[in-house]
Amino acid sequence: DSGVTQTPKHLITATGQRVTLRCSPRSGDLSVYWYQQSLDQGLQFLIQYYNGEERAKGNILERFSAQQFPDLHSELNLSSLELGDSALYFCASSVTGAKGYNEQFFGPGTRLTVL
């Protein structure tokens, strides 16, 4: 158990809908990272937050957004969903992430299926 929790575990929805994925980092970790893992694209970094502020953006679509709240939990919002958004979405956390390359601890993931 990494200490990172993600809810829900599974999500099935229809095209055009909007969903919210939730992540609680390990106690004491200030950084949260979101990743998308699909069969054809592999593991793709989406976005990082550090202590409530956006730190870095990766391959995140404009239809996707995220935020980190004062209690450090994070939410990833996916809107106008398309079939191609079906994937595993992972959250990871690390101690700082502001400077240096720290180990990232991964949650169990949310499997999103768009029908």
Add this chain to the structure above:
Amino acid sequence: AQSVTQPDIHITVSEGASLELRCNYSYGATPYLFWYVQSPGQGLQLLLKYFSGDTLVQGIKGFEAEFKRSQSSFNLRKPSVHWSDAAEYFCAVGAGGNYQLIWGAGTKLIIKP
């Protein structure tokens, strides 16, 4: 731009045999290097990491990796694999000062009984 290559998409090894998974990176200086493992239906777990010092790094579950600067490689090894090692293995590199990890495409390890 920095990149990470894991040349083998799949590797099949007999149980009890030795294992080496390859990872090559492209970066001018010494990066931070990581190996993660993802068991089926699970999140990723750190096996080992290299930041500096001894180029042979020991990790969990009996894995080790060797950093070779001249070859820009950080190959993962295990002397004797167990069926429970069947998983996908990811190499990741931290380099360039933006504090993001660059991930390889992963190598799926299949264990033959």
